[in-house]
Amino acid sequence: MTVPMRRPHLRIGVDVGGTNTDGVILNPEKSSDPDRGLVAWKKASTTKNPSDGIFNVIQEMFEQPNVDAQDVASVTIGTTHFINAVVEMDRSRLAKVAVIRLCGPFSKDIPVGIDWPPRLRSIICAYRGLVDGGLEIDGSLIEELDEDALRRECEIIKSQGIKSIVVVGIFSPIDVVYRQEERAASIIREAYPEADVVLSKEVANIGFLERENAAVLNASILAFARYTIHSFQEAISRLGLRCPVFVTQNDGTILPASSAARLPIRTFSSGPTNSMRGAAFLTQDLKNSQGEAMMVVDIGGTTTDVGLLLPNGFPRQAAAYSEIAGVRTNFSYPDVKSIGLGGGSIVRRGKDGQLTIGPDSVGYLIQEKALAFGGTVPTTTDYTVLDQPALGIGDLSLLEDANIAADLPEFKAKVKAMLERIIDSMKTSPSDIPVVLVGGGAVIAPDRLIGASRVIKPNWSGVANAIGAATARVSGVIDSIASTESRSVAQVIEEVSQSAIDKAVADGAERSTVTIAEIESFPLQYIANKSRVVVKAVGDFDYSRADLLNCAAPVDGDSILRTQDIDMVEFVRDSIHSELPDDSVPVVDKPMVMTAEYIDNYKPNVANRQWLLSETDLDWITTGCYILGTGGGGSPYQHMLRLRELLRAGATVRIVSPWDLRDDDIVACGGGKGSPQVSIEKPYGNEILESQTELYDYLKVKPTAVISLEVGGGNGLQGLILGASANMDIPTVDGDWMGRAYPVSHQTTPVVYETRATMIPSCIADGNGKVLLMTRARTELDAERAFRAALSTMGSHVGCAKGPVRGADARRWVVENTVSLAWRIGRAVARARAANRVDAVAESIVEEVGGARSARVLFRGKIVGVERATKMGHAYGEVTIESTEERSTHEGKTAGTADRLVIPFKNENIYAKKISACGEEEVSMATYHLSSEQILAIVPDLVCVIDALSGEAIGTQEYRYGLLVVAIGIAASEKWTSTQRGIDIGGPKGFGFDDLEYVPLGRFTKPKSVIDEFDRVV
Known part of the structure; x- marks a missing residue:
């Protein structure tokens, strides 16, 4: 038998x-x-x-x-x-790492590790080679892969003794036809068999610099x-x-x-x-499996980590970008906050007489150093053992001799307060939530916590x-850009979901157990019939798969x-x-910490009516520009890096007041035009400066100053970059043509003041050999429509040079001091962080833009819904935010349904409409439409959405479920609101909402000039 x-x-x-x-x-x-x-x-x-x-x-x-x-x-x-x-x-x-980019003419001004901590960059980032290759967002080629150049790069890398090589191609995650990264890896392995080769597309998804960073860390x-x-x-x-x-x-x-x-x-x-x-x-037998979220508090030996466990059993994820040792990557990380509280945390009295816990810890030496084990260092474990002798940890008599019993009540109150504070900061609503305590140090936590509906151990x-x-479990993730020309979005999602399931199975999951855990889908601006779809599938490992059991322990x-x-x-x-x-x-970098004292004492370098930019100024302006972008304009992050490199290379960035322009000055203007999704993956090349060069070669004049088209988003830094470039070397005007961001460049103040085309001729360039010069147009709208039509054939992103204007006209049309305003907003955010008062950062921003008469906090809450669609190249959609603030009923109880804020957008946020819940315990979605509705702010006034946990702006392309946000309304410049033409162009009718009227949020307050405040004569 x-x-x-x-x-x-x-x-x-x-x-x-x-x-x-x-x-x-x-x-x-x-x-x-x-x-x-x-x-x-x-x-x-x-x-x-x-x-x-x-x-x-x-x-x-x-x-x-x-x-x-x-x-x-x-x-x-x-x-x-x-x-x-x-x-x-x-x-x-x-290990030291060499990077080979398949990029055509793009990214040549971006060193590897451009945003890394200097010490880590010097250890790892050893070489960068640029080779023709890469794709456009629609899957077409930027350039064919230059195989001969690739072999030459291999010889250089080999001669330097570098044995770790990263290959990163523009839009390689969607490259299923040319497979350039795979072909490049094959050539490198032939030429240099000893080397490790890492393909960026195997490491991370769309987001060029962040994917490169992750691949370099991986290779190292x-x-x-x-x-x-x-x-x-x-x-x-x-x-x-x-x-x-x-x-x-x-x-x-x-x-x-x-x-x-x-x-x-x-x-x-x-x-x-x-x-x-x-x-x-x-x-698993509690309500979590039936749709209830839980807060997990993991108390270890050194730290306490707190994260939100979603009803699907997986952690809530952090924002799209995460930092690893100061390096920005595009991995999806769990949204976890940590504090220095653990079983080994050291307890002591400070100089002020207050009992302190951590953040330092005895760590794995607890059985040598803690009092309960015969050591000399008081730890949280010692106090816990004294309070709970039944735990049977260590020697209780040693604690009785240590004379710490008198501090026990204060210790317990301190631990309780620390845990309650971090739990509250991670909650997505004011309602109580189940708290699950895990980890070896969980015994130090109390059985009851404010904010917890119950404490589960x-x-x-x-x-x-x-x-x-x-x-x-096993997962499969697909991040793709798919065509919706002949298929519906639902069909595309179904196809990508099947691919994610197949990938999970290929990675070892048993097909019958695989389910879809996450789906994200959003259309791409300025790109017809294209959507980015991200799907994650998970399943149990299939132990019957003999082909997958080759990962067993090594034998023989x-x-x-x-x-x-x-x-x-x-x-x-x-x-x-x-x-x-x-x-x-190992020596860990200690970057300069921007303390409250540093911020309060900092003075920008302004002399003889010229503001010379520093890196601190740049940080603050960057933050402010994105907030003023009202959800659009694209992230200024990449442009900040470029400008910072220019500063570090010795460039001088000069900012001047518009009122110091001479009548006959020639004021240039330019920036990027196209889809923000392109700029996430295709690094900048020379397209913006190239468009300026082509225009002024045609005009045969040289500009004497430059102004940004819009202060909002990435274009808010373009004037500074152009002015600092060696080709131009001219000052940038403290102002712009919008005072915010708008979807199209005919929504500018020159168009408000002049019916004819005032910035023609204009030029666009794609940085890859295509240049379009428009010498005549009746109106700026005609020029805008022509350029938009050309965008899709030029990579969906171009540099744009608008025709120059006279200094006298610039003074008449400018929305003044907007660079100063961005600086002040960024400083307010930095100050709030330094003082650990991000909870009040919105109020600080309101003060910087004129106070209660000019701005207000519109709403606080959590994003609970996002809808997107693409029409005529623009990203239309609507974000719904649910209040996280308690609302009282006539009986004094919290209402069962919260108020909501709805913000429609066309690249930028259009208006903010509050929908008040009716106060019943059970309210259907349909009831919201019957409840009271009120538009709190509408264009041209600014509707800005910021991250409640960081104070940073959130762009419309970054809206996603679960983010905690604050909406702020800011009164627009009188350049928009003082005439009916300005309201028609920049107001609701300019966005297609003919049935809505502009109602002012408040009275505009002119931003205070940094130059006027800090100028000194030298």
Whole structure:
């Protein structure tokens, strides 16, 4: 009789933290049982060599009854090992990286690591090569791949001894036809077989600079990652296990160990995610599974991490961009806030007599240094043990001798207040929310917290992170730009969803378990019948797939290590047993912190009526420009980087008052025109300056000053960039033609004052050989329509040079001092951050633009809906914000339904309409239309939406569900509101809302000039 082979069914999860290494063995077939299928668990101090800690934890779990190694189906490991190497800027574990861009004429002025911390940039970013290649947003070629140039770049890189190479092509994530990155990698491997080659499209999605940054970080730690993953596999092999080894990644799903060795950056934020996924598993029988969000508070040895667990069981994600060690990337990270409160946090009295907790911690040395273990350092664990002797931790008598009992009430109140404050900052509404406490330090938290509908401390919460690792699933993400010309958006989403499901299956998911977890879809401005669609599918790993089990622990010398990893192996092995020499001790960059004192004492450099820009000025102007963009104009971030590089290279940026212009001055004007989605992926080239050069070569004159077309968004910095360029070297006027951002360039003040075309001739250039010069037009609207029609054939983004105007006309038409206004708004945001008062940043902005008579806070809330469509090249849509402020009923209770604010937009926000809820406990969506409605602000007045957590502007393309925001209304310049023509062009009729009338928000206050305030004679 043949005995049937026993099917492995147990899953091991291990999470390696800075203080503890936690492990669990789970039987997923019994996850609904009272014990959640938990077969064994172990918590131990993290070892210097993490693989030793993993081995020890699993080995000790195997010593428990009813555990057989033959029943183990998989081991999943979560680790902060890789991100620590980057955060610590450990030169010994970070390789130098060369980048080859497939970019045609674009990005030549952008160094690799342009926005990195200087020390990290010097360690990693070693070389940049530019090769013809890249795609436009519609999938057409910018240039054919120049294979000969690519081979020449390989020789240069090889001669410099660089063995890590990143290939990044413009719009490569949508390149399914030419496959330029793949072809480039094949050529590089032929020419330089010893090198590691990383394709940017395999690392991250659309967003060129951020994707390049992520790919460079990934390439830098490849050798170290291979060694680390190999050591993990060796530990599993020593335990006699022959099962797949996985590593958890940032979004709560898993990567096979071999894939993690290629893409270690995807594991950087797995720690907090593991804890949140573990919390979801441990609370699966509660309301969370029926549609209730929960706040997860993970208290470790050093920090407390707090994040919102959505009803789908995954963490709420942060904004589109995340920073890793000061490097901006486009990974979707869990939205987690941390404070210095943990089980090992040091408790002391400050000089002011107040009890302080953390942020420093004894960490994994707690059993040596804490009072309860015979040490000399008072920690939160000591106070907790004193308060809860039944915990049985340490020696209670040692605490009684330490004389800390008198501080216990103050300690408990302090811990409670710290937790309540961070929970409140993460909530999306004022309503109470369930709070789940997990982590080894969860015992320090009280059983009741203000803002929590209930406090849940589930069994095995101390190893929730390991449980999250053991229960992690497989994902497939597709980020694509698709045509909707012959298909509906719904059909496109269905097709992309199927591709995401197929990708999840290809990565190891069992098809029958795969579901769609997230869908994002939005049309692209100025690009007909194109939408960007992002879909994420998740499912359980298919353990029947023999083709996927090759990620098992290495046997008989089989290894993911490469020859070039030997030096790394020897270094790491040596470092485990000895301290690093003094010259190898990682030194973390300490960037200049913009303190409240620095901000209050800062004075811009203004002399003899000229304002010379500094980097501080630039930071503040950038923030202010995006806020004044009223949701449009595109992010100024990339333009800020370019201008900052010019400053650092010695360029002088001069700003002058419009009132200092002479009558016969020739004032140039220019900026970018096209879809903001293009600028996210296609870096700037020379198109804006090229359009100016072509125009003035035609006119055979030289401008004496330059003014920005619009202060709002990215174009708000273009005047400064043009003025500082070596070709022009002229001052920039403190003002613009809009005082905000508008969708089209005929919505400008010169058009308000003149019916004829005043800025003709005009020129547009795509930076890739196409130039269009318009010498005649009856009106600015005619010119605008012609240029818009040409956009799609010129890459959907061009540089635009408007015809020059006389200084006398500039003084008559200008919306004055708008660069000063952007500076003041940015300074207000910086000051609010420095003082930890971002909650009041909206009020600070209101004060800067004239106070209550000129502006007001319109609404605070959470985005609960976004609709988008593209018409005539513009992004039309509507965002709905639900109030997070409590509203009282006649009985004194909070109403069951909150007020809402609806903001329609056409690239820019058009108006803000408040819809008051009727106050009933149960109100349908239809009821909102019957409730009272009031337009709070309407164009040409400004409707600005800012992130409630940072004070930064949020563009219409960045609107998404769950963001906490504040809407602000600002009175428009009298250049728009003093005449009916101005109101017709810049008001609701200019956006197609003929049935709406402009009602002023308040009285315009002229911005105060920085030049007038700070000028000195030298």
